[in-house]
Amino acid sequence: MARRGEELKEHILWSAKDVFLELGFERTSMDVVAARASTSKRSLYAHFPSKDLLFRAVFDLARTMYLNRLKTPDTYSQDATEAVTVYCARFLQLLLREPALRTCRMGIAEAERLPEASSQYHDAIFRTSQDRLAAFITEQFRIQEPASAELATDLLGRSLHPRFFQALFGVEKPLPVGSDEDSLHTDVDVDRIRGFVTTLLPTP
Incomplete structure (x- = not known):
């Protein structure tokens, strides 16, 4: 039919x-x-x-898919520090997947012509991810804004550097589409992330 x-x-x-x-x-x-x-x-x-409207709709779909896969820190562990660690690792893993890298490259390439679409994609991938982490830090570690937002930005930035940028520019091979939570510890150096998370965050 x-x-x-x-x-x-x-x-x-x-x-x-x-x-x-x-x-x-x-x-x-x-x-x-x-x-x-x-x-x-x-x-x-x-x-x-038009193709422009179709492109915007595809970006909306990509944002929804990404945020649904990332979820929120509390879904990863009952231990607050471990929840932040896994959330940051998952954040990196999702952005290292080939579809995410290609979408980021398209957003950069079309930023001058379709700035609103690129900006909305950036907000969903980076700003919304940061906001979710900041809210969790405020709740679990009793760190208020703007300090919680600054911590969230620092943690996610440290998680991305340098692998995401190497993959974005083709220096490192992207992760396959099938990379998921089951392969997280293989795809990402979770211990490295846990190291700076425990250093930067107080004991909850």
Whole structure:
């Protein structure tokens, strides 16, 4: 049975995500997206009137997927320090995956032309991740704003450096798409992260 309405729109969006990640923004055409989604250009344009709007929608999808995978620190451990450690490690692991790196590169490449989309993606990946960690630090370690936000920024920054930037520029190979929580300790040096987490945070 042919897809219709919201089902078709979601199918187009997921198909477009794959095409943008494979080809980048410039080489992606609405013809290619329609073919990949096995739908007509008329149906594609009915849901997404332009490539720019489709690109923004794909970025929205990428943000939602990322934040759903990252979750919040309290989901990782009942021990507050370990929860922060695993959260920071998971933050790095997700950004080292190939789809995340390609999405970041697209956001950088299109930042001048579509600054709002790139800014929203940055806020979701970095600012929202920081806010979630800051809120947890305030609750569990009784450190109030702005100190908790500064700590969250420092912890996540230390987690990223230098591996994320090496991977972003192609110096280091990205992690495969299948990297998940089960492979976290293989993909990321969790002990290194635990070292600076325990140094920077007080005993809860």
